[in-house]
Amino acid sequence: MRAVIIENNEVSFKETEVPVIKENQMLVEVISAGINGADLLQKKGGYPAPKPWPQHIPGLELSGKVKYIGSAVEDFQVGDFIMSIVGGGAQAELAVAEPEYSIKLPAGLNPIKAGGFCETFFTAFDALIIRGKLNPGDEVLIVGAQGGVGTAGIQIAHAYGCRVTALTKNFDFKTRLTEIGANQVITDIGENKYDVILDLISGKGLSDRISNLKTEGRYVVIGVGAGFKAELNLLKLMEKRAVLTGATLRSRTKFEKQLVAEQIKRSLLKFIEEGKIDVIVHKTYSFTNAYQAYSDFENGGKLGKLILVNEKYSDAGRLNDN
Numbered sequence: 001m002r003a004v005i006i007e008n009n010e011v012s013f014k015e016t017e018v019p020v021i022k023e024n025q026m027l028v029e030v031i032s033a034g035i036n037g038a039d040l041l042q043k044k045g046g047y048p049a050p051k052p053w054p055q056h057i058p059g060l061e062l063s064g065k066v067k068y069i070g071s072a073v074e075d076f077q078v079g080d081f082i083m084s085i086v087g088g089g090a091q092a093e094l095a096v097a098e099p100e101y102s103i104k105l106p107a108g109l110n111p112i113k114a115g116g117f118c119e120t121f122f123t124a125f126d127a128l129i130i131r132g133k134l135n136p137g138d139e140v141l142i143v144g145a146q147g148g149v150g151t152a153g154i155q156i157a158h159a160y161g162c163r164v165t166a167l168t169k170n171f172d173f174k175t176r177l178t179e180i181g182a183n184q185v186i187t188d189i190g191e192n193k194y195d196v197i198l199d200l201i202s203g204k205g206l207s208d209r210i211s212n213l214k215t216e217g218r219y220v221v222i223g224v225g226a227g228f229k230a231e232l233n234l235l236k237l238m239e240k241r242a243v244l245t246g247a248t249l250r251s252r253t254k255f256e257k258q259l260v261a262e263q264i265k266r267s268l269l270k271f272i273e274e275g276k277i278d279v280i281v282h283k284t285y286s287f288t289n290a291y292q293a294y295s296d297f298e299n300g301g302k303l304g305k306l307i308l309v310n311e312k313y314s315d316a317g318r319l320n321d322n
């Protein structure tokens, strides 16, 4: 099979060995796989995949068709179309997926877009609903709102009946961000107060943004692209009885990820089926063009996800013929 391979801090698409599944795993023919910030970090030599996931094939999320199943797999069959979060190895023609956090493709989700669902929506759901304890009617601010997790977060908060403000550095995206659920799009934080702030960039600005929490507000950090250090006035937290929390997804135990997957199946899939939630895709690339896709991700300026597609499935309409 061929896969995106990280070598000497670069990516290329080349021949490699077919992965071997254990009895509780599935081998999936990948339709598509999203690119995430973690892949970029891995390419630069950081954020290694947890073992025993592939160390040189990036990719944390995929959609695909189940090709083989291990003897202990119960809920999936060969031929099922699924989407899944994986510890690594998604950006390949064949990848290993685990049933505990695989989801049969819901009606209404394009199979190519589905390859950009799991890491992104699991992260946004965990941050907003589980860590941020979002309630219908809450005022929510999403900082760094135009990326993959941000556009997922906007839609989730909107579907839960919250009032959503998107903080973006690119005002050109205002119309699209409004269409997917943002009540307000801003480029400067201003004085408004929020019940939940989801910070996808962090950095020094975090210190000031804490002031924008309401009493009993929740501040959730999941991205540190603007820096991982900030000075904090603890009195602000005390005065507001605020919660400052953060999370990573990749390093969690199987059981912890399974809990998120179960909640997503119960609470989020219905929004996809109702057309309230979709994966926002900026651009798709064939696997052979992975180098360009990574380069575009690095250069920024996108709205939503960049997704790598297996050429065999480049026309999603072919899905039913395979």
Ligand SMILES: NC(=O)c1ccc[n+]([C@@H]2O[C@H](COP(=O)([O-])OP(=O)(O)OC[C@H]3O[C@@H](n4cnc5c(N)ncnc54)[C@H](OP(=O)(O)O)[C@@H]3O)[C@@H](O)[C@H]2O)c1
Pocket (backbone or CB within 6 Å): 036, 037, 038, 119, 120, 123, 143, 144, 145, 146, 147, 148, 149, 150, 167, 168, 169, 170, 200, 201, 222, 223, 224, 225, 226, 247, 248, 249, 250, 299, 300, 301, 302, 304
């Ligand atoms: N904790 C976890 O488990 C977890 C899981 C997934 C992702 N993450 C992290 O969460 C962050 C977001 O993920 P993602 O997939 O959404 O990445 P992404 O698609 O690159 O989105 C990040 C967005 O933030 C924007 N941005 C950067 N600096 C900004 C600023 N100063 N003001 C406003 N917007 C700014 C970027 O704009 P440009 O494109 O124009 O630069 C980009 O649209 C990343 O750092 C990622 O590594 C964490």
